[in-house]
Amino acid sequence: MKKYFNIIILFVIFFLLSAISISAKIDIGGELTASLINIIDNEGNISVYPQASLDLELYIPPFDNNQIKSAVYLYTNPATSQLDFMFKKLYLKHRFEKLHLTLGRQPISWSFGSMLNPVDFTLGAMVMDEETGAKYQNAIDAYIPLNWNTSISAIAAFPETSQDIKWGLRGRTMIEGYDLTLNYVRVPEIDFMGTIIPASQRIGFTVKGDLGPIGVYGALGYYFKENDD
Structure with missing residues (x-):
């Protein structure tokens, strides 16, 4: 299923790219980092391992309520x-009148600035405000803005370690200056390095705001297996 999903997304993106006017401005940019890792063994020999990485992003201007990110x-x-x-991003977003629909490889995280959200869509997607590879998912994301501070989003993701779909539903609103969210996630059975992790579900609640001069953040989650009676 994941294979066909990626092929369909690529086909749609290339089709839309071919429809863009040749006068459209397409930019490319990125960030290059390099380092050397020195390892000393028991005999005192020093081994040097060069490490390098490049974040490369293609900017394509929005057109006809469509946005392509790569x-x-x-x-x-x-x-x-x-x-x-x-691939960190390879998705198409279309803005309908009352719905934003995103298809493809995309960043998904519900941490919004917390050190670690124990009820994030994927645990560990953001740690200490630093993103990890778990943040990027092959998914379909439907975002429905109800007003300026209230929204509902539904996610169907295709994990690389499972043949089933991972589901998520999240509501978010603002009450008296506090950012409140309520979410539900259904994680399918996962094969992790030969170990089968059974399917599970969880319900999470988070709150974020200011209590006088102090910033407050809290998260509460209830985890349960599907075979619980």
Whole structure:
């Protein structure tokens, strides 16, 4: 299913790109980082391993309520010492009158500035305000803005370690200066390095705001397996 999903997204994006006027401005940019890792063994020998990574993003101007995002992460794989890559973004977003629909490889996280959200769509997507590879999902995201501070979003993701769909539903609003969210996630059965992790579900609630001069953040989650009676 994941294979066909990616093929369909690529086909749709290339079709829309072919429809863009040749006068449209398309830019490309990125950030290059490089470092050296020194390892000293028991005999005092020093081994030097160069590490490099490149965040490369293609900017395509919006057209006809459509937005295409493409970003790839090139890096030196520490296991093979060879160049490897990962798509961070490869998605199409269309803005309907009352719905924003996003299809493809996209960043998904519900942390919004917290150190670690235990009820995030994927645990560990954001840690200490730093993103990880778990943040990027092959998914369909439907976002419905109800007013300026209230919204509902529904997500159907296709995990690389499962043949089933991962579902998520989230509501968000603002009450008396506090940012409140309520979400539900259904995680399918996952094969993690030969270990089968059974399907599970969770319900989460988060609150964020200011209590006088102090910033307040809290999260509460209820986790349960599907075979619970």
